[in-house]
Amino acid sequence: MMKFPSAKKMTLIAGAVVAINGFFPALWILFTSLKTESELMRLPITIWPAAPTLGNYTRVFVDQPIFLFMWNSFVVAVLSTVLCVTVSALAAYALVRLRIPAPNVILSVLLAVAMFPLISLMVPLFSVMRDLQLLNTWWALVFPYAVLSMPVCTLVLISFFQDIPRDLENAAMIDGCSRIGALWHVVIPLTAPGVFTAGILAFVNAWDEFLLALTLAPRVASRTLPVGITLYQGEFSFPWPIISAALIIAIVPICIIIAVFQERVVGGLTSGGVKG
């Protein structure tokens, strides 16, 4: 008889594949950031840095105002996330609860919009931002980022909102809430995992974005991390270790944010409200 690996073993194997696939590049970048440039170019390739150095990290801070870029990225990501989640929550709620005509058509259009290649939006966005005199400000990025993440955030929130029994909101409205009040006091707390999921999606999208950032806010004062990091390369040089160090620094805030909200995302808050 053939012996299949047990379900538990299969899960472990699958998990290992995912973990290696995800972590190997990150680890490679981490190791690269600890090597000297000459070690990196040497053959045969070393995996573990022979003489680990933090010199690349110092260069990251010395060569470019990376704290400013980080601050710009942070503000843009936070503002666009807040805006995106707020609007998406209202949109998702309306689509789930209110008797609006053809919610499925609206959903499909939303999805279709999400499929637009970013490059096709760049020229119109540029001229809009120029006319609004928002080029090279945070807002030039906050608004597009919020809008770009809205379809996926709305979809995530819809799937969470659908599971909330209507009568919970009805009870809240009888208890003295307006509809928005019921959304805020009852629906949002109960769908916290979904709200945080949507928030993290929007945040990461904004944190990572390069093309719009380069086009709409390239000046130093409003430059974000992804754009800032590319500036470490010179005309004829590509300092891999320094760029790797900058990348590691760019990843850290995301890791911290996800770690902090992890518990909320996983938390099983919704059990036991109704019969059962």
Place this chain on the structure above:
Amino acid sequence: MAAVTIRKVRKVFGKVEVIHGVDLTFQDGEFVVLVGPSGCGKSTLLRMIAGLESVTDGAIDIGGVVINDFAPRDRDIAMVFQDYALYPHKSVYDNMGFGLKMRGASPSEIAERVKEAADVLQISHLLDRRPGQLSGGQRQRVAMGRAIVRRPRVFLFDEPLSNLDAQLRAEVRIEIKKLHQRFGTTIIYVTHDQVEAMTLADRIAVLRGGVLEQFATPDAIYNKPASKFVAGFMGSPPMSFARLTASADGKTLAMPSGTVLPARGGLVMGGLSGDKSYDAGFRPEHVKLGADALPGGVNTTARVEILEPLGAETLALLTVGGAVLTGRFPPQAGVKSGDEVTVSLGAADMHLFDTETGRALVA
């Protein structure tokens, strides 16, 4: 506390009209039960009073003010939902205090009122728990607690006991009755359980397909049903019916097999048309075992089809004079299915209904 008046209220969902112009007036402090079969519009009517559904047409008036366009929170009502609808993320204390908090009560006032309500409902020891950590019966009490803490003018209940087992249901039923006696607040209570309706109500409104069939005291609903539908719906086991034909002079009625029954009281005086058919309804207690068991009864033979012993009594499904009737027999009557027995038919207590309209002929 307030009176509630429903005037010519209609409700249309899309193209379907589910409430067809209902008129009802509930007195201040009255306990009214809305009953009817599934889908007859009880919940819809209740939710219109609560403000959770819009009123298509007509007016709903609480305490002398038409509240059609008021938001639920401005109606000063409280509602207990079938599935309780407790806030899962809040403690029992916060569940009960939420309504007061939203209305700007001070923390000390909230504490005092929640404590008082919790004492009444004997849930003081549960205040720190989350709804998920409570049994069904406890959740039910918390849901009632959340309603009474606010001291609203009207309580609305939508089948609050339907998720409880039979024993708990009987207990909480008594609890609800006590609450009404204690607070004296107007209660509008929806159920399809006619035992709840009979035991709790000051008055019962029977709905059928979005139309009010009868609105009267439990006693009148039981003893003077306005229609064949009400007669068959209220009572356990329900009334059973036989098609009778009036004699030419309208003074007697004949069963399908020919057994003749005298027409009851006032009906003789012109109520009955000669040679016309009527539906006669007999409550099980008016079909008794033994000759002359009922005063004014008519003795006739019956064949026992099925016996259902319930302990204190035995229900008997009988074929009597060509009709199938249910009788209430004593527990150890010594009859078996298949037996031919003599029963006394309570002709004086029989209800007559028009075969076409189903309306009762009032004696």
